Amino acid sequence: xxxxxxxxxxxxxxxxxxxxxxxxxxxxxxxxxxxxxxxxxxxxxxxxxxxxxxxxxxxxxxxxxxxxxxxxxxxxxxxxxxxxxxxxxxxxxxxxxxxxxxxxxxxxxxxxxxxxxxxxxxxxxxxxxxxxxxxxxxxxxxxxxxxxxxxxxxxxxxxxxxxxxxxxxxxxxxxxxxxxxxxxxxxxxxxxxxxxxxxxxxxxxxxxxxxxxxxxxxxxxxxxxxxxxxxxxxxxxxxxxxxxxxxxxxxxxxxxxxxxxxxxxxxxxxxxxxxxxxxxxxxxxxxxxxxxxxxxxxxxxxxxxxxxxxxxxxxxxxxxxxxxxxxxxxxxxxxxxxxxxxxxxxxxx
Numbered sequence: 429x430x431x432x433x434x435x436x437x438x439x440x441x442x443x444x445x446x447x448x449x450x451x452x453x454x455x456x457x458x459x460x461x462x463x464x465x466x467x468x469x470x471x472x473x474x475x476x477x478x479x480x481x482x483x484x485x486x487x488x489x490x491x492x493x494x495x496x497x498x499x500x501x502x503x504x505x506x507x508x509x510x511x512x513x514x515x516x517x518x519x520x521x522x523x524x525x526x527x528x529x530x531x532x533x534x535x536x537x538x539x540x541x542x543x544x545x546x547x548x549x550x551x552x553x554x555x556x557x558x559x560x561x562x563x564x565x566x567x568x569x570x571x572x573x574x575x576x577x578x579x580x581x582x583x584x585x586x587x588x589x590x591x592x593x594x595x596x597x598x599x600x601x602x603x604x605x606x607x608x609x610x611x612x613x614x615x616x617x618x619x620x621x622x623x624x625x626x627x628x629x630x631x632x633x634x635x636x637x638x639x640x641x642x643x644x645x646x647x648x649x650x651x652x653x654x655x656x657x658x659x660x661x662x663x664x665x666x667x668x669x670x671x672x673x674x675x676x677x678x679x680x681x682x683x684x685x686x687x688x689x690x691x692x693x694x695x696x697x698x699x700x701x702x703x704x705x706x707x708x709x710x711x712x713x714x715x716x717x718x719x720x721x722x723x724x725x726x727x728x729x730x731x732x733x734x735x736x737x738x739x740x741x742x743x744x745x746x747x748x749x750x751x752x753x754x755x756x757x758x759x760x761x762x763x764x765x766x767x768x769x770x771x772x773x774x775x776x777x
Contacts, residue, residue, distance in 0.1 A: 450477075451496070455488045465500050466640035469546070470668035471678025473497055476640040480647075487678050498685050511544040516637035518548055521618035526585070526608040529600050537608045544637060545583040549661065550621050551607075551654065552631040554589040555599035560630040563654065564603040570658050571607060578665045585610055587617045589629050632657040673704040680755045684728050684765065693763035698770050701728065702755040709746060710776045713739065720751050720772045726765040728756040 450462040453475060463475030463482055473489065475482045486497060511519060526537035551567065553560035571584055584607040590596040593612035600609055616622050620639030625631065626646035632654035634642040642664075643657045667675060676683075680701060687696060718739075723732035733751040735744050759768040 512539040514544040687757040696760035699757040728758040
């Protein structure tokens with residue numbers, strides 16, 4: 429980055445910090461933090477702070493904080509909102525400024541009907557930068573792997589630190605960049621991107637739709653490299669995939685709150701949330717259809733369990749141990765979660 433760009437980034441960062449509307453967030457352990465909620469990814473809430481971001485586990489937040497998370501999620505636009513129609517800070521900053529390599533030239537990047545990415549990975553590099561060019565093949569490989577993993581939930585954008593557009597094009601061609609390229613500008617990158625550009629390249633930042641920082645290749649003055657951002661982003665992405673029990677457990681309290689709110693002061697039935705068991709343990713059982721009699725508290729956790737019909741003692745003990753780890757969305761009556769009993773049919777084949 430040239431001196432002018434770096435000074436601009438510093439000013440923009442100060443402006444963003446000054447305008448940050450911080451709230452106090454508390455954990456169940458009594459810890460307190462100030463920041464603005466900028467995203468929720470799996471079981472993690474991201475707080476935007478003055479000079480970066482903080483990650484807080486949803487399961488660690490106290491009830492008022494968790495309620496604000498639920499409010500935030502309820503206010504989000506549909507996930508299917510087309511990228512080209514999005515009004516997020518990143519979408520507006522990048523609108524009409526993205527290109528893609530086509531037939532050896534940079535052409536306008538057509539957003540089509542694809543949804544806006546949840547996360548933007550911004551790569552800062554240049555043709556004149558030897559370490560950047562050595563890193564490029566690794567980034568191409570990582571991009572393909574992350575696309576297979578996360579699809580359109582993220583996008584990588586190249587922000588050039590080259591001296592002119594011709595040099596930028598040389599670099600794009602050499603790498604055969606499959607990702608969008610920010611149109612070259614002598615004035616630097618758009619403010620939500622430039623704000624997080626570090627002092628060294630190759631560099632990378634993972635940003636939310638609001639342009640808030642998740643991960644950076646520089647932290648507290650230490651250069652960590654773009655590989656650190658890729659590793660952290662991949663780990664976060666994997667933690668959100670599918671209905672893995674270990675992931676759903678981290679969001680159970682939030683799901684209970686949303687379940688109660690959805691009842692709108694009325695009633696809602698019990699719903700299974702995490703039913704996790706190793707069926708191979710029960711292959712030798714003659715009885716394949718059973719009932720589990722479960723006592724659930726108002727939080728949707730199992731406090732007691734019994735089996736019908738009775739089973740051999742060791743197997744029954746194992747099944748009850750499994751059942752006591754299960755999680756439910758509780759019975760709701762009059763807009764409040766209630767303890768209840770359920771008779772749950774269970775097939776073991």
